[in-house]
Amino acid sequence: MTKATPQSTRDYLSQLDAALVGVEPDVRSEILAGIREELDGLDAEAAAARIRTLGDPAFIAAEAKAATPTPERTSPAEPPPGRTLAIVAVLLVIVGAFVIPVIGPLVGLVWISFSAVWTRWEKIAAWLAPIVVSLTFVLVGAISGAVQQNAATEAVNPLLPLGNLGGWHVAILLPYFVLPIVGIVLLVKANNRGWRR
Numbered sequence: 001m002t003k004a005t006p007q008s009t010r011d012y013l014s015q016l017d018a019a020l021v022g023v024e025p026d027v028r029s030e031i032l033a034g035i036r037e038e039l040d041g042l043d044a045e046a047a048a049a050r051i052r053t054l055g056d057p058a059f060i061a062a063e064a065k066a067a068t069p070t071p072e073r074t075s076p077a078e079p080p081p082g083r084t085l086a087i088v089a090v091l092l093v094i095v096g097a098f099v100i101p102v103i104g105p106l107v108g109l110v111w112i113s114f115s116a117v118w119t120r121w122e123k124i125a126a127w128l129a130p131i132v133v134s135l136t137f138v139l140v141g142a143i144s145g146a147v148q149q150n151a152a153t154e155a156v157n158p159l160l161p162l163g164n165l166g167g168w169h170v171a172i173l174l175p176y177f178v179l180p181i182v183g184i185v186l187l188v189k190a191n192n193r194g195w196r197r
Helices: 007-019 027-037 044-054 057-067 083-099 102-116 122-149 159-163 168-192
Strands: none
Touching: 007 027, 007 044, 007 057, 027 044, 027 057, 083 102, 083 122, 102 122, 102 168, 122 168
């Protein structure tokens, strides 16, 4: 631009520059350079005629914005959806068994069931692990007690075999030791996949 550049050309370019705010910088500078080149060297009449054919600066800017796709920006610090609920659910399973017996781990398991962080099989395993361990203990106790019991002198008592391994109270307490292990395994799995599935 020189001092001989018509005022209408200067006004048009400044309006176009203002209208192109928000357009990608490379595209913006390319558009401005192209139009400046077209208007460069024209007198006032020729510049006015060319400006009429180019159109309104707002229209040019709108076309440039529509033609340039804007990538969706996601904040890297933003936690994945459902992460807070999943962490609370795992903590309820790990600590809830000792702080709020029965209710704590039960609520934790229900929340784990509704979370998208774990697979269906991981959720089923979380529910079944304490039950399977307790039933296995009862079964092993019953079998070992039945084998040791002398059938000739005493009648078979189904409660006696468990007395050798610590009784029914051990079978009831076992889930309280299994649930924290289940919670830790789920926590590690979720953390390894970035809390997303």
